[in-house]
Amino acid sequence: MDEQELLKDIAGREYSEGFVTRIDQEFIPKGLTEKTVRLISEKKGEPQWLLDFRLDAFRKWQKMEAPMWGHLDRLPEIDFQDIIYYAAPVQDADRPTEIDPELEKTFEKLGIPVREREVLAGVKSKREVAVDAVFDSVSVSTTFRKALSEKGIIFCSFGEAVQRHPDLVRKYLATVVPSGDNFYAALNSAVFSDGSFCYIPKGVKCPMDLSSYFRINAAGTGQFERTLIVADEGSSLSYMEGCTAPMRDANQLHAAVVEIIVEKGADVRYSTVQNWYPGDAQGRGGILNLVTKRGLCKEGAHLSWTQVETGSAITWKYPSTILQGDDSSSEFYSVALTNNYQQADTGTKMIHIGRNTRSRIVSKGISAGHSDNSYRGMVRMMPGAAGARNYSQCDSLLLGSNCGAHTFPYIKNQNPTAQVEHEATTSRISEDQLYYCAQRGISAEEAAGLIVGGYAREVLSRLPMEFAVEARKLLSVNLEGAIG
Amino acid sequence: MDMLEIRNLHASVEGKEILRGVNLTVPAGEVHALMGPNGAGKSTLGAVLTGRPGYTVTEGSVLFKGQDLLSLKPEERSWAGLFMSFQYPVEIPGVSYSAFMKAALDARRRASGKDPLSASEFLKLLSDRMAFVQMKPEFAKREVNVGFSGGEKKRAEVFQMAMLNPDFSILDETDSGLDVDALKIVADGVNALRSPGKSALVITHYKRLLEMVRPDRVHVLKAGQVVAEGGFELVEQIENEGYDSIR
Numbered sequence: 001m002d003e004q005e006l007l008k009d010i011a012g013r014e015y016s017e018g019f020v021t022r023i024d025q026e027f028i029p030k031g032l033t034e035k036t037v038r039l040i041s042e043k044k045g046e047p048q049w050l051l052d053f054r055l056d057a058f059r060k061w062q063k064m065e066a067p068m069w070g071h072l073d074r075l076p077e078i079d080f081q082d083i084i085y086y087a088a089p090v091q092d093a094d095r096p097t098e099i100d101p102e103l104e105k106t107f108e109k110l111g112i113p114v115r116e117r118e119v120l121a122g123v124k125s126k127r128e129v130a131v132d133a134v135f136d137s138v139s140v141s142t143t144f145r146k147a148l149s150e151k152g153i154i155f156c157s158f159g160e161a162v163q164r165h166p167d168l169v170r171k172y173l174a175t176v177v178p179s180g181d182n183f184y185a186a187l188n189s190a191v192f193s194d195g196s197f198c199y200i201p202k203g204v205k206c207p208m209d210l211s212s213y214f215r216i217n218a219a220g221t222g223q224f225e226r227t228l229i230v231a232d233e234g235s236s237l238s239y240m241e242g243c244t245a246p247m248r249d250a251n252q253l254h255a256a257v258v259e260i261i262v263e264k265g266a267d268v269r270y271s272t273v274q275n276w277y278p279g280d281a282q283g284r285g286g287i288l289n290l291v292t293k294r295g296l297c298k299e300g301a302h303l304s305w306t307q308v309e310t311g312s313a314i315t316w317k318y319p320s321t322i323l324q325g326d327d328s329s330s331e332f333y334s335v336a337l338t339n340n341y342q343q344a345d346t347g348t349k350m351i352h353i354g355r356n357t358r359s360r361i362v363s364k365g366i367s368a369g370h371s372d373n374s375y376r377g378m379v380r381m382m383p384g385a386a387g388a389r390n391y392s393q394c395d396s397l398l399l400g401s402n403c404g405a406h407t408f409p410y411i412k413n414q415n416p417t418a419q420v421e422h423e424a425t426t427s428r429i430s431e432d433q434l435y436y437c438a439q440r441g442i443s444a445e446e447a448a449g450l451i452v453g454g455y456a457r458e459v460l461s462r463l464p465m466e467f468a469v470e471a472r473k474l475l476s477v478n479l480e481g482a483i484g
Numbered sequence: 485m486d487m488l489e490i491r492n493l494h495a496s497v498e499g500k501e502i503l504r505g506v507n508l509t510v511p512a513g514e515v516h517a518l519m520g521p522n523g524a525g526k527s528t529l530g531a532v533l534t535g536r537p538g539y540t541v542t543e544g545s546v547l548f549k550g551q552d553l554l555s556l557k558p559e560e561r562s563w564a565g566l567f568m569s570f571q572y573p574v575e576i577p578g579v580s581y582s583a584f585m586k587a588a589l590d591a592r593r594r595a596s597g598k599d600p601l602s603a604s605e606f607l608k609l610l611s612d613r614m615a616f617v618q619m620k621p622e623f624a625k626r627e628v629n630v631g632f633s634g635g636e637k638k639r640a641e642v643f644q645m646a647m648l649n650p651d652f653s654i655l656d657e658t659d660s661g662l663d664v665d666a667l668k669i670v671a672d673g674v675n676a677l678r679s680p681g682k683s684a685l686v687i688t689h690y691k692r693l694l695e696m697v698r699p700d701r702v703h704v705l706k707a708g709q710v711v712a713e714g715g716f717e718l719v720e721q722i723e724n725e726g727y728d729s730i731r
Contacts (some may be wrong), residue, residue: 285665431537436574438558439534439567439642440588450587454578454627 283341286313
């Protein structure tokens with residue numbers, strides 16, 4: 001195989017989710033004005049209070065400036081007037097409640113079951129996972145709703161929640177991420193289209209993993225999803241989130257907001273495998289992933305973030321926890337892999353307000369090619385956080401000599417009894433390791449995958465099993481071309 | 485047929501010539517010993533044969549089972565049946581021994597167009613070979629060489645040799661720093677491989693391992709050249725009179 005063929009082969013394997021679904025879609029005109037915001041709200045048939053919320057956010061956003069503090073010099077200036085803010089598949093008027101077969105095929109191809117499988121009597125197949133599948137600006141299917149509703153669990157698209165559970169949405173929306181929190185959160189608050197809503201009632205242990213899958217399809221669009229998760233007192237939930245997009249030469253914007261409210265004594269585990277199109281080997285195209293995720297923990301509540309970030313041209317993301325209640329705790333486990341010209345600036349904020357609050361941060365950055373990978377994290381001990389503890393570990397692994405790894409930890413401790421620990425390491429995959437593997441017959445690329453998987457093991461082992469297998473595969477695939 | 489045929493091999497590291505015309509032949513089915521003082525080039529020979537980066541062959545040839553070895557990539561040499569037990573095995577944090585061995589076995593099976601072993605076949609082989617080197621079952625879950633004692637590392641190398649079942653094994657001072665029990669495990673490993681189609685080159689300073697494996701032939705390397713070849717009497721001579729007695 002000559003070099004050209006090899007490169008083609010690698011490029012072909014690189015991003016297998018990069019296809020486009022040919023389907024009739026409805027678009028609104030590109031550009032962003034107050035009219036756009038009103039149009040989106042109208043499309044979704046929203047009540048006045050939500051339109052007011054959007055308009056308020058829009059006005060705030062107009063006065064804000066895009067944050068430039070990320071270590072992301074390849075983040076282009078975004079022309080917000082050149083984006084289409086709403087794209088939805090046209091629903092067949094004769095079959096308003098059915099999923100378009102093309103869409104079903106699309107999600108099938110991505111390995112996302114949008115239809116509940118018929119479970120044969122006596123045959124226990126794979127563990128069940130309820131899915132909310134979002135295609136561009138709308139949710140196209142949410143599975144297992146009936147089984148979940150028997151336990152009082154609400155799991156549906158955000159749009160439907162607004163219609164059917166307005167009181168809940170209104171009670172919790174923007175209580176963790178206020179509309180004016182930051183530039184991209186304000187933008188999202190103004191133009192968000194769809195996303196997932198989940199409510200677990202008091203004392204209920206959710207019987208299956210819930211998940212949202214986000215698919216960008218249409219060109220020239222942005223995706224602005226909004227997820228709101230409420231775990232009421234003493235409940236527990238494992239939530240997973242995945243995403244992909246077609247390969248294109250132009251960047252596409254994804255600016256999401258995720259809010260999680262963890263009430264007294266509740267437990268939420270939130271896992272993300274982020275696999276947006278990362279751009280090509282020359283750094284053309286790719287998703288600009290600029291998202292705000294934050295959770296609020298009440299007394300004795302627990303929130304665990306696990307993320308595997310392998311996609312996107314640009315990642316700007318800091319899943320954070322406000323530890324408001326006494327004895328609440330949170331973890332942030334992250335693996336971020338950047339290759340070619342990808343840039344990631346990701347980390348977390350742990351805001352300790354309550355007494356005896358605990359947080360743990362384990363961040364594993366992997367940089368290859370010409371990429372840049374930054375950990376940015378803040379640990380804040382407020383004056384009332386007596387006896388609070390944080391432990392942070394930030395490791396960086398470098399492959400090759402043209403990439404960068406950076407660590408920006410911010411620590412602010414305002415309580416003398418609170419303790420903050422921070423450790424950081426930087427390492428490389430050594431030639432000796434590669435040679436040792438080669439002597440055993442393991443080629444350099446495969447060895448790199450193995451070594452990186454080992455390096456990330458502590459984080460990967462926190463993911464639900466199917467997700468961990470997927471994440472391992474992604475790490476290997478995204479490393480292709482990084483070695484040798 | 486000869487397993488390994490080294491002809492006038494010259495090799496250098498960072499511009500310094502270490503091997504200066506090595507001639508050495510190991511026929512199929514034989515175990516040979518390579519002895520020599522520190523700095524003679526023994527480990528360099530192992531590195532050159534296995535294709536370690538940074539070692540440049542400037543002259544000469546190596547035939548492995550009749551095939552030009554030096555044109556192959558390190559992993560291709562492994563697939564062809566060449567194995568080396570390292571003097572200083574590296575650590576691979578986070579990667580379990582079972583995952584490492586699965587990757588190594590799958591790669592060589594793929595190279596010869598075979599499907600990977602099934603999980604149950606693999607586990608059977610794994611536990612069988614672990615028992616052979618007297619490793620406890622937990623060993624399979626341990627990270628490759630991380631936190632291993634010197635003796636454990638060497639045993640783990642012999643375990644890998646047993647797993648991969650190579651045609652030709654180089655044991656680079658695998659006996660150094662081992663107690664008698666561990667030494668016996670290494671010797672048993674080499675002896676178990678003895679068969680008409682398999683060969684080994686045991687690099688060592690010491691007589692005690694060679695007493696257990698009884699090499700068919702002994703080569704002495706000094707200053708980058710093989711200066712003497714013979715039977716076990718050479719081992720005795722070195723043990724009694726030192727390398728200076730050999731010219």
